[in-house]
Amino acid sequence: MTEQNHWQLIPAQDFCCPSPPAVTRLRQGWLRLLRLLRLHAAEAEPEQEEADLPDYQAYDRRPAVAALDERLGSWRQEAQAGACFLLDPPYSGTAAIARDWADLHGWRTLTPPNTTSLERADVEQWWRGQRGSGPWLIDDLARYLLRTVEGMDFVCALLPRLLQGELGQGLVVCDSWMFAFVGRAWPLRLPRVYCFAPVGPGLLRQLGVRASDKVLCRLAARARGNPGLALALWTVERQAKQELPELPSEADDVTAFVLYTLLLHRGLGVALLQRVLPVVSPDLLNVQLLRLEQCGIVLREEERWRVSIHGYLVVRDFLTERDFWPDGF
Structure with missing residues (x-):
């Protein structure tokens, strides 16, 4: 670990997506045009050796686990019945961090319902089928519903029980897109919702990216503060043979x-x-x-x-x- 841990868990409402400066927005438009023309812009920043490029799936998650533990430690130790929610933007690695944290404290990971149980909305039967006892982790709430009439019943029956503490103490990891959907489809607001603070130059360096502050700020803004996405984008930028894909012209x-x-x-x-x-x-x-x-x-x-x-x-x-x-x- 580095001397300073730049991972930080914050209330979800405090998340502020990094805004690219005007010059960065112009550069993004220019790069998009070059990609369409299959041309390449010259990079002034020295390239990081390919062997040293950090992997968006294989970075050291221990500092992130420590930040999660620092924020939720008191709540966990008090063993309060009820759920905390942790938002997981696509490819951010948050679910893996939560699983590491749960393993660290001996929490069990619950098994999602199968399609039949999901459509029957039988939370009792699903709960009786879980192994073990004590605090638990739901590592992906998206596995607990389908965007159909019948497929929404299970999560609508589950959420009140989680909030009332009927299933004990647990941490629920929810994909950020699913959270936005549930927020519109479900009449109540979820309490105790957290996320990791947006990535910045300090955290990017902690993750192994070597560049100037200017370049790192630009990378953080382009990745919308998502650490896993930032690492993937950085690798693409450093590898001349790889480009970001474009949607097909037939997209409708x-x-x-x-x-x-x-x-x-x-x-x-x-x-x-x-x-x-x-x-x-x-x-x-x-x-x-x-x-x-x-x-x-x-x-x-x-x-x-x-x-x-x-x-x-x-x-x-x-x-x-x-x-x-x-x-x-």
């Missing part, structure tokens, strides 16, 4: 619904994706997924489709321009 409203659904659920298999988007024919859905995969916008992992880390920013812009409800990160 159906593309937008497919991408929003994948972000909302943090990835889905084709069968569940079809259930959430019944108006999209199976053939058209397959064409959309394969086209997006060819462009590098989505990827397939163990039969689940999800938005790729390198395609995330362009997808976020695409959905925002089409008035989809984005996360706050």
Whole structure:
């Protein structure tokens, strides 16, 4: 660990996405034009050796676990029944940090309901099937609902029980896009909602990025304060053979619904994706997924489709321009 730990857990309402200066916004537009023309801008910043580039999935999470423990330590020790919520922007690594923290303190990780239990909204049966006892972790709330009429019933039955402490003490990790959706679909505000503070030059250096303050501030703004995304972007910038993907020219409203659904659920298999988007024919859905995969916008992992880390920013812009409800990160 470094002498100063730049990881910090803050109330979610205090999160402020880093704003790029005007020159950075102009540069981003210029780089986008160059990418469309398949040209490259000359970089004035010395390149970091490829062997030394930090991995967005393999950085040292112990300082982040320490920051989480510092913020939630009193609440954990008091063993208060009820839940805290931890927001997890895509590819931020927050869920992995929470799992490390839970393992450190001997908390069990709950198993998500299967599709049948989800649609029956039988929280009692699901709870009886959990192994062990004591404090618990839900490491991905997106696995507890589907954006269908029946698929929302389980989480609507679960959340009141979590807030009232009926299931004991627990930490709930919620994807930031899912949190924005639940905030609109559910009538109550969730208490004790936290997130990690946006990444800045100090944390980027702690994660292994070597550059000037100017470059690091620009990187933090481009990544919207997301540490995992910042590391992935940094690697792309340092590797001349790799570029960020662009959406296909055929991208349309159906593309937008497919991408929003994948972000909302943090990835889905084709069968569940079809259930959430019944108006999209199976053939058209397959064409959309394969086209997006060819462009590098989505990827397939163990039969689940999800938005790729390198395609995330362009997808976020695409959905925002089409008035989809984005996360706050």
